[in-house]
Amino acid sequence: MKDTRHDLPPEHVPLGLIPTPFQPRLEPLSRTKDWMNWAGYISPAVLDTMEFEYFAIRNQATLFDISPMHKYRVSGPEALGMLNRLVTRDVRKLAPGRVAYVMWCDEDGMVIDDGTLFRLSETEFRLCCQEPQFSWLLDAAWGYDVRVEDESHSVAGLSLQGPTSASVLLEAGFEIDHLRPFDLAEAEPGLLISRTGFTGDLGYELWISPDHALALWDRLWDAGQTWGIRAIGYHALNMARIEAGFIAAGVEFQPIHHTLRLHRGRTPVELGFAWLVDFDKGHFNGRRALVAQAERGPRSMIVKLDIGGFKPAADALIYYRKKREVGHITSAMWSPTLKRNIALAEVRAPFGPDRTKDLWVEIYLNQEGVWQRRMARATVLSQPFFRNPRARATPPAAF
Amino acid sequence: MGRHDRYDAIIAGAGHNGLTTACYLAKAGLKVLVVEKNDWIGGAAVSRSLHPGWTYSNCSYVCSLLRREIVRDLELPRFGLQVIPYEGGATFTSDGDYFAYYSDHDALRREIARHEPRDVDAYDRFSQTVMRQCRFIRPFLLRTAPDPVRMRPRDISELAYLVRKVHGLGAREIGETLRFWTMSIGDFLDEHFENDLIKAHLAGSGIIGTGLGVYSPGSAYVLLHHYMGDVDGTIGAWGFARGGMGSISRALGLAFEEAGGTIVTGSGIDKFLTRGGKVTGVALENGDTYEAPVVASNMDVKRTFLKHTDRDDLPGDFLRAVERFKIRGSSGKLNIALDRLPEFPAAPAGAPFLRGDMHCSTSLAELERAYDDWKDGRWSQSPYFDMLIPSQIDPTMAPPGSHMMTVFVQYAPYDLEVDGVRDAANWTEERRRAFADCVLDKMSAACPDIKERVQHVEIRSPLELETEVGLTEGNIFQGELTFDQLLFNRPVPGYADYRSPIRGLYLVGSSAHPGGGVMAAPGANAAREILIDLGRRSGLPAEAA
Numbered sequence: 001m002k003d004t005r006h007d008l009p010p011e012h013v014p015l016g017l018i019p020t021p022f023q024p025r026l027e028p029l030s031r032t033k034d035w036m037n038w039a040g041y042i043s044p045a046v047l048d049t050m051e052f053e054y055f056a057i058r059n060q061a062t063l064f065d066i067s068p069m070h071k072y073r074v075s076g077p078e079a080l081g082m083l084n085r086l087v088t089r090d091v092r093k094l095a096p097g098r099v100a101y102v103m104w105c106d107e108d109g110m111v112i113d114d115g116t117l118f119r120l121s122e123t124e125f126r127l128c129c130q131e132p133q134f135s136w137l138l139d140a141a142w143g144y145d146v147r148v149e150d151e152s153h154s155v156a157g158l159s160l161q162g163p164t165s166a167s168v169l170l171e172a173g174f175e176i177d178h179l180r181p182f183d184l185a186e187a188e189p190g191l192l193i194s195r196t197g198f199t200g201d202l203g204y205e206l207w208i209s210p211d212h213a214l215a216l217w218d219r220l221w222d223a224g225q226t227w228g229i230r231a232i233g234y235h236a237l238n239m240a241r242i243e244a245g246f247i248a249a250g251v252e253f254q255p256i257h258h259t260l261r262l263h264r265g266r267t268p269v270e271l272g273f274a275w276l277v278d279f280d281k282g283h284f285n286g287r288r289a290l291v292a293q294a295e296r297g298p299r300s301m302i303v304k305l306d307i308g309g310f311k312p313a314a315d316a317l318i319y320y321r322k323k324r325e326v327g328h329i330t331s332a333m334w335s336p337t338l339k340r341n342i343a344l345a346e347v348r349a350p351f352g353p354d355r356t357k358d359l360w361v362e363i364y365l366n367q368e369g370v371w372q373r374r375m376a377r378a379t380v381l382s383q384p385f386f387r388n389p390r391a392r393a394t395p396p397a398a399f
Numbered sequence: 400m401g402r403h404d405r406y407d408a409i410i411a412g413a414g415h416n417g418l419t420t421a422c423y424l425a426k427a428g429l430k431v432l433v434v435e436k437n438d439w440i441g442g443a444a445v446s447r448s449l450h451p452g453w454t455y456s457n458c459s460y461v462c463s464l465l466r467r468e469i470v471r472d473l474e475l476p477r478f479g480l481q482v483i484p485y486e487g488g489a490t491f492t493s494d495g496d497y498f499a500y501y502s503d504h505d506a507l508r509r510e511i512a513r514h515e516p517r518d519v520d521a522y523d524r525f526s527q528t529v530m531r532q533c534r535f536i537r538p539f540l541l542r543t544a545p546d547p548v549r550m551r552p553r554d555i556s557e558l559a560y561l562v563r564k565v566h567g568l569g570a571r572e573i574g575e576t577l578r579f580w581t582m583s584i585g586d587f588l589d590e591h592f593e594n595d596l597i598k599a600h601l602a603g604s605g606i607i608g609t610g611l612g613v614y615s616p617g618s619a620y621v622l623l624h625h626y627m628g629d630v631d632g633t634i635g636a637w638g639f640a641r642g643g644m645g646s647i648s649r650a651l652g653l654a655f656e657e658a659g660g661t662i663v664t665g666s667g668i669d670k671f672l673t674r675g676g677k678v679t680g681v682a683l684e685n686g687d688t689y690e691a692p693v694v695a696s697n698m699d700v701k702r703t704f705l706k707h708t709d710r711d712d713l714p715g716d717f718l719r720a721v722e723r724f725k726i727r728g729s730s731g732k733l734n735i736a737l738d739r740l741p742e743f744p745a746a747p748a749g750a751p752f753l754r755g756d757m758h759c760s761t762s763l764a765e766l767e768r769a770y771d772d773w774k775d776g777r778w779s780q781s782p783y784f785d786m787l788i789p790s791q792i793d794p795t796m797a798p799p800g801s802h803m804m805t806v807f808v809q810y811a812p813y814d815l816e817v818d819g820v821r822d823a824a825n826w827t828e829e830r831r832r833a834f835a836d837c838v839l840d841k842m843s844a845a846c847p848d849i850k851e852r853v854q855h856v857e858i859r860s861p862l863e864l865e866t867e868v869g870l871t872e873g874n875i876f877q878g879e880l881t882f883d884q885l886l887f888n889r890p891v892p893g894y895a896d897y898r899s900p901i902r903g904l905y906l907v908g909s910s911a912h913p914g915g916g917v918m919a920a921p922g923a924n925a926a927r928e929i930l931i932d933l934g935r936r937s938g939l940p941a942e943a944a
Binding site: 052 | 467475481483484486503630631632633791794795
């Protein structure tokens with residue numbers, strides 16, 4: 001290929017945060033002017049109030065701009081083989097038109113990142129994730145007849161979540177009521193809709209070219225008016241994420257490609273995702289190390305905790321018999337929907353799903369300038385905190 | 400012949416408090432029966448569909464006081480209960496302006512300044528005073544009140560707790576607290592604010608559900624009662640139960656049945672059965688009788704002891720105290736099906752306060768006049784109302800694009816005066832319609848097209864609240880929330896611990912401490928006392944610390 005770069009004046013890169021395709025709609029909706037950096041893009045932390053945005057997720061319908069996600073297209077006759085080598089799950093079981101939650105590891109079995117893998121056709125896939133993976137995917141593609149493209153900036157994404165989200169889509173003219181959880185369909189030429197999300201509730205993700213992004217937003221916004229649609233920021237979504245019991249990169253685990261210190265990586269099993277690891281599918285990155293760990297047992301576990309009292313246990317340490325430190329809280333909140341004080345936490349072996357007795361969380365409270373320390377009992381739960389049949393019903397209910 | 404089953408405990412009335420008691424007892428392993436006179440459960444926490452496509456919260460309509468300890472203990476979210484907060488509110492004037500109570504504090508300060516700059520900081524001081532009082536009183540909600548006369552060990556320790564909490568207020572605040580608990584909301588607001596409209600907006604909470612005017616002593620406490628709730632720890636916040644207030648009862652009913660309990664609907668209590676000063680069961684109107692050594696009445700104190708208990712079983716002083724218990728009906732309600740959202744010409748487009756509580760009373764004088772009408776046996780000619788359109792937030796209440804409106808109206812007397820005669824029977828269909836028209840006329844100040852929007856309206860006078868729900872005189876709190884009948888005086892002195900002169904017969908509804916408002920606290924506190932009497936030491940509803 002001819003390199004033409006030197007024939008043109010240099011194209012300067014923008015400094016600071018850059019807008020996503022949806023920013024023209026988000027900007028006027030922002031009352032708080034509370035923006036954050038998501039992969040270099042302007043992303044709303046809160047648009048109006050976190051509380052009301054959160055309740056819209058659990059009660060009506062919400063739009064969250066997920067364009068900053070990293071998106072990679074992997075295509076070619078050996079795309080399946082390459083991806084099956086990359087991730088711990090058996091991708092052969094993923095039919096075209098389906099989506100799977102996946103993790104991938106380095107040779108030591110440490111999680112590089114997690115994400116969703118869309119099988120667009122027999123030979124085409126899209127991987128969506130938090131962390132940039134282009135060079136890792138190129139490395140993984142070595143020797144396979146595949147093509148890896150970075151679509152991060154060329155595909156816009158919208159997450160439409162909440163109990164009335166299917167009604168919004170139907171009102172907007174998208175026939176999606178046949179989609180089951182993790183189904184994927186090209187609703188219109190150039191528009192992919194998947195029944196996926198980060199809330200544990202009914203919800204969809206829509207993927208489209210940036211050129212058509214605003215028209216899609218407007219169509220959903222207009223259709224959503226009678227269904228209580230609301231644009232939301234990251235903080236509200238994060239509350240729903242914790243309630244759903246989903247882990248987040250950089251929070252519940254440290255992506256191994258970013259850690260500097262020894263032993264900061266975690267295996268899928270240690271993150272509570274043993275079911276994502278398929279030792280029977282043949283070789284995959286990290287398999288040998290994970291087999292070895294399966295014999296030794298995990299060093300630590302991510303668990304779901306129900307904590308006594310009403311004060312969120314953010315950043316707290318966990319003690320056995322109120323004495324021995326055995327772990328720490330990674331995410332914590334008072335759950336407005338469940339009326340429980342919930343948290344995700346990392347506990348060191350042998351504590352975990354099978355050893356849960358006598359665990360306590362040390363919570364510090366600042367009461368108008370006076371610190372108080374409380375020991376609250378923690379109970380390990382085996383199920384996600386938020387479980388609602390409406391999230392799985394097909395066809396979905398109107399609300 | 401009817402049925403004659405035996406249970407460990409029987410609850411008379413499937414209101415939210417009765418169901419709460421029932422849940423705790425069933426979870427403690429008791430074989431529990433709930434009997435309910437209506438064909439549906441819920442008492443005044445009901446959602447019913449009276450116009451196809453629309454669901455009304457027919458009686459109580461917003462939720463804040465429901466104790467989260469109870470919701471958590473009974474795992475009500477698992478049974479479908481979801482409480483969603485709403486944002487702020489507004490009072491509309493007849494000349495096209497409004498006062499908006501924004502939940503955003505900075506916007507609220509700007510809005511107050513728009514009306515009266517001197518009231519901006521005054522609001523923060525008012526807020527601090529009210530919140531201090533809330534902080535003081537909230538722990539008492541989930542505790543049984545001490546009896547200062549009987550001085551059992553429990554009473555002494557509870558009194559010590561009370562003294563400790565009072566002491567914690569500090570010398571100046573103790574004086575303020577006594578004033579606050581006994582003064583009128585009008586006087587309290589006059590001390591803080593200059594602007595009539597702002598005062599009128601804040602005064603509503605001081606009179607809702609009570610037969611007091613804004614200048615009647617004791618109404619300041621009623622404001623506190625409406626402020627001390629919370630949604631997820633945001634004290635003073637109010638919300639909707641998704642699917643209407645009936646979702647609370649529905650969740651309680653499902654939790655109760657999962658715990659092994661039985662609910663029998665369609666026949667009310669005829670009589671509480673007793674033998675030798677002890678309760679032995681209940682006889683229903685349909686002839687069925689059920690036996691149990693523990694019977695808990697969710698009915699109000701008057702209905703329980705004056706209508707369904709043999710007077711010979713009760714001491715005279717107790718009967719006299721029950722007879723003089725104040726339980727005056729003061730409010731009515733309209734539940735309206737709207738074809739679409741009415742216009743609110745005064746409000747800016749998309750104003751959040753349209754999703755909150757809205758009013759049209761613009762001064763304390765106007766509110767006091769509304770009370771004067773009630774004293775004279777008329778409904779207020781210019782009534783106070785608390786109107787909300789929950790379907791803007793709750794998608795389950797009306798067809799998409801259409802809306803449901805709930806309008807709580809004050810004042811409406813129980814014994815309406817017509818031609819010099821005061822009688823509840825005067826609430827004829829014609830007068831109920833006239834009452835509704837009076838309210839709709841005044842609502843036009845806020846939304847001029849309201850009458851064109853109305854597809855169906857359910858009109859509720861105090862009489863319907865009595866006949867359908869069973870609330871004596873239609874008092875929504877099962878007895879007024881005035882200082883003379885609060886804490887250890889609720890419902891009557893000497894019987895604030897949910898027990899009664901009849902052994903085994905308990906009072907678990909809002910006539911008991913800490914009163915009404917869909918708190919479920921009386922039900923939980925009563926369950927604790929019942930389980931203590933049964934010798935249980937574990938699985939008791941927790942006391943607030």
